[in-house]
Amino acid sequence: MPTASISLRDVGRTFGATRALSGVNLDLKPGVTGLLGPNGAGKTTLLRLLATALPPSQGKVNVLGLDPEVPAERTGIRRQLGYQPQEVGFPRGFTAFAFVDYIALLKEWTEPTARHAEVRRVLGLVGLSDLGTKRIRAMSGGQRRRVALAQALLGSPPVLILDEPTTGVDPEQRVTLRTVLAEIARTSVVVLSTHQTEDVAALCERVIVLDRGEVRYDGPVTDLTGQAAGRVWLADQPDPAAKVSWRTGTGRYRNVGTRVRDDVEHVEPSLEDAYLLLRGGSPEPETAGEVAS
Protein backbone atom coordinates (compact mmCIF):
# COMPACT_ATOMS: atom_id res chain seq x y z
CA MET A 1 0.00 0.00 0.00
CA PRO A 2 1.50 3.39 -0.97
CA THR A 3 2.17 5.75 1.91
CA ALA A 4 -0.63 8.24 2.32
CA SER A 5 0.49 11.84 2.40
CA ILE A 6 -0.79 15.38 2.24
CA SER A 7 1.18 18.50 1.43
CA LEU A 8 0.31 22.18 1.62
CA ARG A 9 2.51 24.82 0.05
CA ASP A 10 2.08 28.48 0.97
CA VAL A 11 -1.63 27.92 1.42
CA GLY A 12 -3.84 30.86 2.30
CA ARG A 13 -7.56 31.37 2.56
CA THR A 14 -9.52 34.57 2.90
CA PHE A 15 -13.22 35.21 3.42
CA GLY A 16 -13.84 38.68 2.08
CA ALA A 17 -11.48 40.92 3.99
CA THR A 18 -10.89 38.33 6.70
CA ARG A 19 -7.70 36.29 6.45
CA ALA A 20 -8.41 32.82 7.87
CA LEU A 21 -5.15 31.15 6.84
CA SER A 22 -1.86 32.51 5.63
CA GLY A 23 1.37 30.96 4.33
CA VAL A 24 0.71 27.46 5.66
CA ASN A 25 3.32 24.86 4.69
CA LEU A 26 2.75 21.33 5.94
CA ASP A 27 3.61 17.75 5.07
CA LEU A 28 1.41 15.13 6.70
CA LYS A 29 2.20 11.42 6.80
CA PRO A 30 0.39 8.45 8.36
CA GLY A 31 -0.13 8.95 12.07
CA VAL A 32 -2.28 11.20 14.19
CA THR A 33 -1.57 14.91 13.93
CA GLY A 34 -3.26 17.14 16.48
CA LEU A 35 -4.38 20.62 15.61
CA LEU A 36 -4.57 23.09 18.47
CA GLY A 37 -5.39 26.75 18.55
CA PRO A 38 -7.81 29.27 19.96
CA ASN A 39 -11.24 29.81 18.45
CA GLY A 40 -10.88 31.64 15.15
CA ALA A 41 -7.30 30.43 14.67
CA GLY A 42 -8.15 28.81 11.33
CA LYS A 43 -8.35 25.17 12.40
CA THR A 44 -11.72 24.47 10.82
CA THR A 45 -10.72 26.33 7.65
CA LEU A 46 -7.57 24.22 7.38
CA LEU A 47 -9.55 21.01 7.88
CA ARG A 48 -12.13 22.04 5.28
CA LEU A 49 -9.29 22.69 2.83
CA LEU A 50 -7.88 19.23 3.51
CA ALA A 51 -11.35 17.70 3.14
CA THR A 52 -11.84 19.36 -0.29
CA ALA A 53 -14.85 21.23 1.08
CA LEU A 54 -13.15 24.55 0.41
CA PRO A 55 -10.59 25.66 -2.19
CA PRO A 56 -7.58 27.68 -1.09
CA SER A 57 -7.38 31.36 -2.06
CA GLN A 58 -3.66 30.86 -2.70
CA GLY A 59 -1.05 28.11 -2.66
CA LYS A 60 -1.33 24.43 -3.51
CA VAL A 61 -2.86 21.56 -1.65
CA ASN A 62 -1.98 18.01 -2.61
CA VAL A 63 -3.77 15.03 -1.11
CA LEU A 64 -2.54 11.53 -1.88
CA GLY A 65 -0.80 12.86 -4.98
CA LEU A 66 -4.01 14.40 -6.29
CA ASP A 67 -4.91 18.04 -6.87
CA PRO A 68 -8.26 18.95 -5.29
CA GLU A 69 -8.70 21.86 -7.69
CA VAL A 70 -9.10 19.44 -10.61
CA PRO A 71 -12.69 18.07 -10.41
CA ALA A 72 -11.80 14.50 -11.43
CA GLU A 73 -8.88 14.37 -8.99
CA ARG A 74 -11.04 15.88 -6.25
CA THR A 75 -13.46 12.98 -6.68
CA GLY A 76 -10.46 10.66 -6.41
CA ILE A 77 -9.51 12.26 -3.11
CA ARG A 78 -13.08 12.01 -1.83
CA ARG A 79 -13.07 8.28 -2.52
CA GLN A 80 -10.25 7.97 0.02
CA LEU A 81 -11.43 10.51 2.55
CA GLY A 82 -13.31 10.43 5.82
CA TYR A 83 -14.42 13.78 7.21
CA GLN A 84 -16.21 14.68 10.37
CA PRO A 85 -17.12 18.36 10.31
CA GLN A 86 -17.52 20.46 13.41
CA GLU A 87 -21.27 20.76 12.88
CA VAL A 88 -23.38 18.07 11.25
CA GLY A 89 -27.13 18.31 10.82
CA PHE A 90 -29.15 15.16 10.46
CA PRO A 91 -32.29 14.70 8.36
CA ARG A 92 -35.52 14.35 10.29
CA GLY A 93 -36.64 10.78 10.93
CA PHE A 94 -33.29 9.14 10.17
CA THR A 95 -31.93 6.46 12.48
CA ALA A 96 -28.21 6.20 13.09
CA PHE A 97 -28.03 3.16 10.81
CA ALA A 98 -30.06 4.83 8.04
CA PHE A 99 -27.90 7.95 8.08
CA VAL A 100 -24.57 6.15 7.99
CA ASP A 101 -25.99 3.79 5.36
CA TYR A 102 -27.05 6.79 3.25
CA ILE A 103 -23.56 8.30 3.46
CA ALA A 104 -22.06 4.88 2.65
CA LEU A 105 -24.15 4.85 -0.51
CA LEU A 106 -22.85 8.30 -1.41
CA LYS A 107 -19.38 6.87 -0.83
CA GLU A 108 -20.14 4.35 -3.57
CA TRP A 109 -20.82 1.33 -1.41
CA THR A 110 -23.46 0.12 -3.84
CA GLU A 111 -23.56 -3.55 -2.84
CA PRO A 112 -26.17 -3.72 -0.04
CA THR A 113 -24.75 -6.67 1.92
CA ALA A 114 -21.22 -5.28 2.06
CA ARG A 115 -22.56 -1.79 2.80
CA HIS A 116 -24.74 -2.92 5.68
CA ALA A 117 -21.88 -4.94 7.15
CA GLU A 118 -19.62 -1.89 6.95
CA VAL A 119 -22.23 0.35 8.56
CA ARG A 120 -22.63 -2.12 11.41
CA ARG A 121 -18.85 -2.25 11.79
CA VAL A 122 -18.34 1.52 12.08
CA LEU A 123 -21.31 1.88 14.42
CA GLY A 124 -19.65 -0.79 16.55
CA LEU A 125 -16.36 1.11 16.49
CA VAL A 126 -17.99 4.19 18.00
CA GLY A 127 -20.03 2.17 20.49
CA LEU A 128 -23.42 2.59 18.84
CA SER A 129 -24.13 -1.01 17.90
CA ASP A 130 -27.17 -1.12 20.13
CA LEU A 131 -28.46 2.29 19.07
CA GLY A 132 -28.49 1.77 15.30
CA THR A 133 -32.27 1.80 15.14
CA LYS A 134 -32.65 4.84 17.39
CA ARG A 135 -33.68 8.07 15.72
CA ILE A 136 -30.79 10.54 15.68
CA ARG A 137 -33.04 13.39 16.84
CA ALA A 138 -33.69 11.42 20.02
CA MET A 139 -29.98 10.92 20.73
CA SER A 140 -27.77 12.92 23.09
CA GLY A 141 -25.20 15.37 21.74
CA GLY A 142 -22.36 12.94 22.40
CA GLN A 143 -24.16 10.11 20.62
CA ARG A 144 -24.81 12.34 17.60
CA ARG A 145 -21.12 13.20 17.43
CA ARG A 146 -20.37 9.50 17.42
CA VAL A 147 -22.80 9.01 14.52
CA ALA A 148 -20.93 11.76 12.69
CA LEU A 149 -17.66 10.05 13.47
CA ALA A 150 -18.99 6.67 12.34
CA GLN A 151 -19.69 7.92 8.82
CA ALA A 152 -16.16 9.33 8.64
CA LEU A 153 -14.73 5.91 9.50
CA LEU A 154 -16.52 4.15 6.62
CA GLY A 155 -14.05 2.09 4.66
CA SER A 156 -11.08 2.93 6.94
CA PRO A 157 -10.07 5.80 4.65
CA PRO A 158 -6.39 6.65 4.02
CA VAL A 159 -7.17 10.24 5.00
CA LEU A 160 -9.27 10.98 8.06
CA ILE A 161 -10.08 14.59 8.94
CA LEU A 162 -11.79 15.10 12.29
CA ASP A 163 -13.00 18.42 13.62
CA GLU A 164 -13.45 18.19 17.39
CA PRO A 165 -14.56 14.55 17.38
CA THR A 166 -14.53 14.12 21.15
CA THR A 167 -16.57 17.18 22.11
CA GLY A 168 -19.45 16.05 24.30
CA VAL A 169 -18.27 12.44 24.32
CA ASP A 170 -17.97 10.77 27.74
CA PRO A 171 -14.49 9.84 29.05
CA GLU A 172 -14.95 6.11 28.56
CA GLN A 173 -15.92 6.58 24.92
CA ARG A 174 -13.07 9.01 24.39
CA VAL A 175 -10.58 6.38 25.47
CA THR A 176 -12.21 3.87 23.12
CA LEU A 177 -12.12 6.34 20.25
CA ARG A 178 -8.45 6.97 20.88
CA THR A 179 -7.84 3.25 20.46
CA VAL A 180 -9.80 3.22 17.20
CA LEU A 181 -7.99 6.25 15.80
CA ALA A 182 -4.57 4.93 16.84
CA GLU A 183 -5.32 1.73 14.93
CA ILE A 184 -6.40 3.59 11.80
CA ALA A 185 -3.38 5.89 12.01
CA ARG A 186 -1.05 2.96 11.38
CA THR A 187 -1.74 3.38 7.67
CA SER A 188 -3.82 6.56 7.42
CA VAL A 189 -3.21 10.26 7.78
CA VAL A 190 -5.38 11.34 10.69
CA VAL A 191 -5.74 15.06 11.38
CA LEU A 192 -7.56 15.88 14.54
CA SER A 193 -8.65 19.34 15.62
CA THR A 194 -9.57 19.69 19.25
CA HIS A 195 -9.60 21.91 22.29
CA GLN A 196 -8.88 18.87 24.47
CA THR A 197 -5.12 18.95 24.96
CA GLU A 198 -5.27 15.65 26.85
CA ASP A 199 -6.57 13.97 23.68
CA VAL A 200 -3.63 15.35 21.73
CA ALA A 201 -1.17 14.32 24.45
CA ALA A 202 -2.61 10.81 24.59
CA LEU A 203 -3.01 10.19 20.89
CA CYS A 204 -0.85 12.39 18.68
CA GLU A 205 2.80 12.08 17.88
CA ARG A 206 2.75 15.46 16.19
CA VAL A 207 0.98 18.68 17.02
CA ILE A 208 0.38 21.82 15.00
CA VAL A 209 -0.57 24.99 16.81
CA LEU A 210 -2.39 27.57 14.74
CA ASP A 211 -2.91 31.16 15.74
CA ARG A 212 -4.51 33.87 13.62
CA GLY A 213 -4.24 31.72 10.55
CA GLU A 214 -0.53 31.00 10.90
CA VAL A 215 1.38 27.97 12.13
CA ARG A 216 2.93 28.84 15.50
CA TYR A 217 4.32 25.39 16.23
CA ASP A 218 4.73 22.21 14.22
CA GLY A 219 6.54 19.30 15.79
CA PRO A 220 6.44 16.38 18.18
CA VAL A 221 4.11 16.66 21.15
CA THR A 222 6.94 15.74 23.50
CA ASP A 223 9.08 18.62 22.21
CA LEU A 224 6.28 21.12 22.77
CA THR A 225 5.67 19.78 26.26
CA GLY A 226 9.41 19.86 26.90
CA GLN A 227 9.44 23.61 26.22
CA ALA A 228 7.52 24.05 29.45
CA ALA A 229 10.01 22.09 31.56
CA GLY A 230 11.06 24.14 34.59
CA ARG A 231 8.34 26.69 33.91
CA VAL A 232 5.49 25.06 35.83
CA TRP A 233 5.40 25.06 39.60
CA LEU A 234 3.07 24.75 42.55
CA ALA A 235 2.66 27.38 45.23
CA ASP A 236 0.27 28.24 48.04
CA GLN A 237 -0.57 31.55 46.38
CA PRO A 238 -0.79 32.77 42.79
CA ASP A 239 2.73 33.76 41.81
CA PRO A 240 3.00 37.30 40.32
CA ALA A 241 5.89 36.04 38.21
CA ALA A 242 3.65 33.51 36.50
CA LYS A 243 1.86 34.18 33.26
CA VAL A 244 -1.06 31.99 34.28
CA SER A 245 -2.14 30.70 37.68
CA TRP A 246 -5.07 28.68 38.79
CA ARG A 247 -6.23 26.96 41.93
CA THR A 248 -6.11 23.20 41.65
CA GLY A 249 -8.27 20.64 43.40
CA THR A 250 -5.71 20.29 46.21
CA GLY A 251 -6.11 23.96 47.10
CA ARG A 252 -2.66 24.89 45.82
CA TYR A 253 -1.92 27.08 42.82
CA ARG A 254 -0.43 25.83 39.58
CA ASN A 255 1.73 28.54 38.06
CA VAL A 256 3.00 28.67 34.50
CA GLY A 257 5.64 31.25 33.66
CA THR A 258 7.96 32.10 30.84
CA ARG A 259 11.16 32.07 32.92
CA VAL A 260 12.80 28.91 34.20
CA ARG A 261 12.73 29.04 38.01
CA ASP A 262 14.98 27.14 40.43
CA ASP A 263 13.56 28.31 43.74
CA VAL A 264 10.12 26.75 43.42
CA GLU A 265 8.39 23.36 43.63
CA HIS A 266 8.43 22.19 40.02
CA VAL A 267 5.88 19.80 38.60
CA GLU A 268 5.79 17.83 35.39
CA PRO A 269 4.46 20.12 32.66
CA SER A 270 1.47 19.07 30.63
CA LEU A 271 0.74 19.80 26.99
CA GLU A 272 -1.80 22.34 28.17
CA ASP A 273 0.93 24.19 30.11
CA ALA A 274 3.13 24.22 27.04
CA TYR A 275 0.26 25.36 24.84
CA LEU A 276 -0.55 28.22 27.20
CA LEU A 277 3.08 29.27 27.23
CA LEU A 278 3.23 29.17 23.47
CA ARG A 279 0.13 31.34 23.32
CA GLY A 280 1.93 33.90 25.49
CA GLY A 281 0.30 32.80 28.67
CA SER A 282 -3.05 34.22 27.81
CA PRO A 283 -5.73 31.59 27.77
CA GLU A 284 -8.38 32.14 25.13
CA PRO A 285 -11.47 33.82 26.58
CA GLU A 286 -13.81 30.97 25.60
CA THR A 287 -11.82 28.37 27.52
CA ALA A 288 -10.72 30.60 30.37
CA GLY A 289 -13.33 29.09 32.62
CA GLU A 290 -11.96 25.61 32.10
CA VAL A 291 -8.39 26.67 32.68
CA ALA A 292 -8.90 28.91 35.64
CA SER A 293 -11.46 26.91 37.58
Place this chain on the structure above:
Amino acid sequence: MTTALAPARPGAVARRATLVPLAAREMRRFVLNPLFLFAVVMAEWITWTGGGGTATEIDEVNGYPAVFLGGFGMMAAFWLTRSMRASEPVAGVTPTSRPARTAALCWVAIVPFCCGVLTLFGFLHAYPAGDAVYGPFSPSARIAVLVGQIVVPSLGGPLLGVALGRWVRFPGAAFVLFLVIFGWVELVTIVTLWHQDSWPATVLRLFSPFAFFTVQADSGGVTAWRGSPWFFIGWQLALCAIAVLAALLRGAEGQVRTRIVRALGIAGLAALILLVLAATGGFTHAVTA
Protein backbone atom coordinates in the same frame (compact mmCIF):
# COMPACT_ATOMS: atom_id res chain seq x y z
CA MET B 1 -16.90 -3.51 20.98
CA THR B 2 -14.28 -4.25 18.39
CA THR B 3 -11.55 -2.11 16.96
CA ALA B 4 -10.80 -4.42 14.09
CA LEU B 5 -10.57 -2.61 10.80
CA ALA B 6 -12.40 -3.65 7.68
CA PRO B 7 -10.56 -4.46 4.51
CA ALA B 8 -10.29 -1.58 2.11
CA ARG B 9 -13.51 -0.40 0.53
CA PRO B 10 -14.42 -2.11 -2.74
CA GLY B 11 -12.84 -0.53 -5.77
CA ALA B 12 -14.23 2.73 -6.98
CA VAL B 13 -17.38 2.18 -8.97
CA ALA B 14 -18.85 4.25 -11.74
CA ARG B 15 -21.18 7.06 -10.76
CA ARG B 16 -24.00 5.41 -12.65
CA ALA B 17 -23.78 2.45 -10.32
CA THR B 18 -24.49 4.79 -7.42
CA LEU B 19 -27.33 6.60 -9.17
CA VAL B 20 -29.72 3.64 -9.33
CA PRO B 21 -29.64 2.64 -5.64
CA LEU B 22 -29.59 6.29 -4.63
CA ALA B 23 -32.65 7.05 -6.76
CA ALA B 24 -34.38 3.99 -5.30
CA ARG B 25 -33.57 5.23 -1.80
CA GLU B 26 -34.94 8.70 -2.53
CA MET B 27 -38.06 7.19 -4.13
CA ARG B 28 -38.72 5.18 -1.00
CA ARG B 29 -38.42 8.30 1.14
CA PHE B 30 -40.69 10.24 -1.22
CA VAL B 31 -43.37 7.56 -1.29
CA LEU B 32 -43.47 7.50 2.50
CA ASN B 33 -43.98 11.25 2.71
CA PRO B 34 -47.38 11.79 4.42
CA LEU B 35 -48.19 14.80 2.24
CA PHE B 36 -47.63 12.83 -0.93
CA LEU B 37 -49.60 9.84 0.36
CA PHE B 38 -52.51 12.14 1.18
CA ALA B 39 -52.24 13.73 -2.26
CA VAL B 40 -52.34 10.36 -4.03
CA VAL B 41 -55.36 9.17 -2.07
CA MET B 42 -57.24 12.39 -2.77
CA ALA B 43 -56.35 12.49 -6.49
CA GLU B 44 -57.32 8.87 -7.06
CA TRP B 45 -60.49 9.10 -5.04
CA ILE B 46 -61.69 12.22 -6.84
CA THR B 47 -60.92 11.01 -10.35
CA TRP B 48 -62.03 7.38 -10.05
CA THR B 49 -65.34 8.54 -8.61
CA GLY B 50 -65.54 11.22 -11.30
CA GLY B 51 -65.83 13.97 -8.72
CA GLY B 52 -69.27 12.64 -7.78
CA GLY B 53 -70.17 12.01 -11.44
CA THR B 54 -71.91 15.34 -11.80
CA ALA B 55 -69.36 17.23 -13.90
CA THR B 56 -70.77 19.04 -16.90
CA GLU B 57 -67.33 19.70 -18.39
CA ILE B 58 -63.91 18.15 -17.73
CA ASP B 59 -62.27 21.12 -16.07
CA GLU B 60 -64.62 20.79 -13.10
CA VAL B 61 -62.58 17.72 -12.08
CA ASN B 62 -59.23 18.07 -13.86
CA GLY B 63 -57.83 20.71 -11.56
CA TYR B 64 -57.82 18.37 -8.57
CA PRO B 65 -55.18 15.86 -9.77
CA ALA B 66 -52.98 18.78 -10.81
CA VAL B 67 -53.34 20.34 -7.37
CA PHE B 68 -52.74 17.11 -5.47
CA LEU B 69 -50.18 15.28 -7.59
CA GLY B 70 -48.52 18.37 -9.07
CA GLY B 71 -48.85 20.91 -6.27
CA PHE B 72 -48.56 18.67 -3.25
CA GLY B 73 -45.99 16.56 -5.11
CA MET B 74 -43.94 19.73 -5.59
CA MET B 75 -44.05 20.45 -1.87
CA ALA B 76 -43.09 16.85 -1.00
CA ALA B 77 -40.16 16.91 -3.47
CA PHE B 78 -39.06 20.28 -2.11
CA TRP B 79 -39.03 18.83 1.41
CA LEU B 80 -37.14 15.76 0.21
CA THR B 81 -34.50 17.90 -1.47
CA ARG B 82 -34.09 20.17 1.52
CA SER B 83 -34.01 17.32 4.03
CA MET B 84 -30.32 16.57 3.39
CA ARG B 85 -29.28 20.23 3.39
CA ALA B 86 -28.12 20.10 7.01
CA SER B 87 -25.92 17.12 6.19
CA GLU B 88 -24.27 18.87 3.25
CA PRO B 89 -20.92 19.29 5.09
CA VAL B 90 -20.71 15.49 5.09
CA ALA B 91 -22.55 14.62 1.89
CA GLY B 92 -20.72 17.37 0.01
CA VAL B 93 -17.31 15.71 0.38
CA THR B 94 -18.36 12.27 -0.83
CA PRO B 95 -17.46 11.12 -4.35
CA THR B 96 -21.11 11.46 -5.38
CA SER B 97 -21.36 15.02 -6.62
CA ARG B 98 -24.31 17.28 -5.95
CA PRO B 99 -25.55 17.09 -9.56
CA ALA B 100 -25.50 13.28 -9.27
CA ARG B 101 -27.52 13.50 -6.05
CA THR B 102 -29.87 15.93 -7.77
CA ALA B 103 -30.31 13.51 -10.67
CA ALA B 104 -31.32 10.82 -8.18
CA LEU B 105 -33.90 13.20 -6.71
CA CYS B 106 -35.26 14.00 -10.18
CA TRP B 107 -35.86 10.29 -10.81
CA VAL B 108 -38.28 10.39 -7.89
CA ALA B 109 -40.74 12.19 -10.19
CA ILE B 110 -41.40 8.84 -11.87
CA VAL B 111 -43.59 7.92 -8.90
CA PRO B 112 -46.07 10.82 -9.18
CA PHE B 113 -45.89 10.48 -12.96
CA CYS B 114 -47.12 6.88 -12.67
CA CYS B 115 -49.79 8.05 -10.25
CA GLY B 116 -50.77 10.63 -12.88
CA VAL B 117 -51.11 7.90 -15.52
CA LEU B 118 -53.27 5.89 -13.13
CA THR B 119 -55.36 8.99 -12.49
CA LEU B 120 -55.77 9.47 -16.23
CA PHE B 121 -57.21 5.98 -16.50
CA GLY B 122 -59.45 6.74 -13.56
CA PHE B 123 -60.73 9.83 -15.29
CA LEU B 124 -61.35 7.95 -18.54
CA HIS B 125 -63.15 5.31 -16.49
CA ALA B 126 -65.46 7.97 -15.01
CA TYR B 127 -65.75 10.02 -18.22
CA PRO B 128 -65.06 7.94 -21.37
CA ALA B 129 -63.41 9.85 -24.23
CA GLY B 130 -66.66 9.96 -26.20
CA ASP B 131 -68.49 11.78 -23.40
CA ALA B 132 -70.04 15.20 -24.02
CA VAL B 133 -68.10 16.76 -21.12
CA TYR B 134 -65.06 17.09 -23.41
CA GLY B 135 -66.82 19.55 -25.71
CA PRO B 136 -65.87 19.95 -29.36
CA PHE B 137 -62.33 18.52 -29.12
CA SER B 138 -61.40 15.64 -31.41
CA PRO B 139 -60.87 12.22 -29.77
CA SER B 140 -57.06 12.59 -29.88
CA ALA B 141 -57.18 16.19 -28.64
CA ARG B 142 -59.31 15.03 -25.72
CA ILE B 143 -56.53 12.67 -24.64
CA ALA B 144 -54.00 15.48 -25.12
CA VAL B 145 -56.02 17.76 -22.85
CA LEU B 146 -56.13 15.08 -20.16
CA VAL B 147 -52.41 14.32 -20.46
CA GLY B 148 -51.59 18.02 -20.21
CA GLN B 149 -53.86 18.54 -17.25
CA ILE B 150 -53.28 15.35 -15.26
CA VAL B 151 -50.14 13.44 -16.26
CA VAL B 152 -47.59 16.15 -17.10
CA PRO B 153 -48.30 18.31 -14.02
CA SER B 154 -47.80 15.17 -11.90
CA LEU B 155 -44.32 14.92 -13.41
CA GLY B 156 -43.50 18.62 -13.53
CA GLY B 157 -44.61 19.60 -10.04
CA PRO B 158 -42.10 17.36 -8.23
CA LEU B 159 -39.34 18.34 -10.67
CA LEU B 160 -40.05 21.99 -9.89
CA GLY B 161 -39.91 21.10 -6.19
CA VAL B 162 -36.42 19.62 -6.62
CA ALA B 163 -35.19 22.71 -8.50
CA LEU B 164 -36.67 24.97 -5.86
CA GLY B 165 -35.12 22.90 -3.07
CA ARG B 166 -31.71 23.19 -4.66
CA TRP B 167 -31.80 26.96 -5.10
CA VAL B 168 -34.07 28.51 -2.48
CA ARG B 169 -33.32 28.53 1.23
CA PHE B 170 -36.73 29.74 2.44
CA PRO B 171 -38.50 26.68 3.94
CA GLY B 172 -41.95 27.79 2.77
CA ALA B 173 -40.88 28.49 -0.81
CA ALA B 174 -42.77 25.54 -2.32
CA PHE B 175 -46.01 26.50 -0.61
CA VAL B 176 -45.63 30.11 -1.75
CA LEU B 177 -44.95 28.98 -5.32
CA PHE B 178 -47.96 26.68 -5.17
CA LEU B 179 -50.14 29.65 -4.15
CA VAL B 180 -48.61 31.84 -6.86
CA ILE B 181 -49.27 29.26 -9.61
CA PHE B 182 -52.76 28.58 -8.28
CA GLY B 183 -53.52 32.32 -8.17
CA TRP B 184 -52.05 32.86 -11.64
CA VAL B 185 -54.17 30.07 -13.17
CA GLU B 186 -57.32 31.49 -11.57
CA LEU B 187 -56.47 35.01 -12.73
CA VAL B 188 -55.72 34.16 -16.36
CA THR B 189 -58.80 31.92 -16.51
CA ILE B 190 -60.95 34.87 -15.48
CA VAL B 191 -59.21 37.03 -18.11
CA THR B 192 -59.96 34.35 -20.72
CA LEU B 193 -63.61 34.24 -19.69
CA TRP B 194 -63.82 37.93 -20.56
CA HIS B 195 -61.77 37.73 -23.77
CA GLN B 196 -62.35 34.25 -25.13
CA ASP B 197 -61.08 34.94 -28.65
CA SER B 198 -58.18 37.15 -27.68
CA TRP B 199 -54.73 35.86 -28.66
CA PRO B 200 -52.87 37.70 -25.83
CA ALA B 201 -55.37 36.29 -23.34
CA THR B 202 -54.68 32.82 -24.76
CA VAL B 203 -50.92 33.32 -24.40
CA LEU B 204 -51.40 34.43 -20.80
CA ARG B 205 -53.60 31.42 -20.06
CA LEU B 206 -51.11 28.98 -21.53
CA PHE B 207 -48.11 30.73 -19.93
CA SER B 208 -48.43 28.44 -16.94
CA PRO B 209 -47.56 24.85 -16.01
CA PHE B 210 -51.30 24.14 -15.94
CA ALA B 211 -54.16 25.58 -18.00
CA PHE B 212 -57.89 25.04 -18.42
CA PHE B 213 -59.19 24.37 -21.93
CA THR B 214 -62.96 24.28 -21.50
CA VAL B 215 -65.80 26.10 -19.81
CA GLN B 216 -69.49 25.37 -19.50
CA ALA B 217 -71.37 27.44 -22.07
CA ASP B 218 -74.43 29.48 -21.12
CA SER B 219 -76.36 27.40 -23.65
CA GLY B 220 -75.62 24.28 -21.61
CA GLY B 221 -72.93 22.90 -23.93
CA VAL B 222 -69.17 22.96 -23.48
CA THR B 223 -66.99 25.70 -24.94
CA ALA B 224 -63.44 24.85 -25.97
CA TRP B 225 -61.02 27.77 -25.80
CA ARG B 226 -58.31 28.73 -28.24
CA GLY B 227 -55.03 26.84 -28.18
CA SER B 228 -53.49 23.51 -29.11
CA PRO B 229 -53.44 20.94 -26.29
CA TRP B 230 -50.71 19.02 -28.13
CA PHE B 231 -48.29 21.95 -28.27
CA PHE B 232 -49.26 22.79 -24.71
CA ILE B 233 -47.90 19.38 -23.67
CA GLY B 234 -44.68 20.27 -25.52
CA TRP B 235 -44.49 23.56 -23.61
CA GLN B 236 -45.05 21.73 -20.32
CA LEU B 237 -42.36 19.17 -21.11
CA ALA B 238 -39.96 22.00 -21.97
CA LEU B 239 -40.72 23.47 -18.53
CA CYS B 240 -39.96 20.07 -16.99
CA ALA B 241 -36.62 20.03 -18.80
CA ILE B 242 -35.85 23.54 -17.57
CA ALA B 243 -36.65 22.49 -13.98
CA VAL B 244 -34.34 19.46 -14.23
CA LEU B 245 -31.52 21.46 -15.78
CA ALA B 246 -31.87 24.29 -13.27
CA ALA B 247 -31.71 21.74 -10.44
CA LEU B 248 -28.65 20.03 -11.95
CA LEU B 249 -26.90 23.37 -12.42
CA ARG B 250 -26.52 23.75 -8.65
CA GLY B 251 -23.06 22.48 -7.80
CA ALA B 252 -22.13 21.67 -11.40
CA GLU B 253 -18.71 22.83 -12.53
CA GLY B 254 -16.38 22.76 -15.48
CA GLN B 255 -17.62 21.21 -18.70
CA VAL B 256 -20.73 19.80 -17.08
CA ARG B 257 -21.82 23.29 -16.07
CA THR B 258 -21.17 24.64 -19.56
CA ARG B 259 -23.27 21.84 -21.08
CA ILE B 260 -26.12 22.42 -18.64
CA VAL B 261 -26.15 26.16 -19.32
CA ARG B 262 -26.20 25.47 -23.07
CA ALA B 263 -29.01 22.94 -22.65
CA LEU B 264 -30.93 25.46 -20.55
CA GLY B 265 -30.71 27.95 -23.38
CA ILE B 266 -32.00 25.40 -25.87
CA ALA B 267 -34.82 24.30 -23.55
CA GLY B 268 -35.78 27.93 -22.95
CA LEU B 269 -35.93 28.63 -26.67
CA ALA B 270 -37.92 25.45 -27.27
CA ALA B 271 -40.34 26.42 -24.52
CA LEU B 272 -40.88 29.83 -26.07
CA ILE B 273 -41.53 28.36 -29.52
CA LEU B 274 -43.89 25.72 -28.14
CA LEU B 275 -45.81 28.35 -26.16
CA VAL B 276 -46.34 30.40 -29.33
CA LEU B 277 -47.38 27.26 -31.23
CA ALA B 278 -49.73 26.28 -28.41
CA ALA B 279 -51.36 29.71 -28.50
CA THR B 280 -51.68 29.82 -32.29
CA GLY B 281 -52.55 26.15 -32.91
CA GLY B 282 -55.78 24.29 -32.25
CA PHE B 283 -59.04 26.24 -32.37
CA THR B 284 -58.50 29.81 -33.57
CA HIS B 285 -61.56 30.98 -31.66
CA ALA B 286 -63.80 29.63 -28.90
CA VAL B 287 -66.03 26.79 -30.16
CA THR B 288 -69.09 25.48 -28.37
CA ALA B 289 -70.55 22.03 -28.79
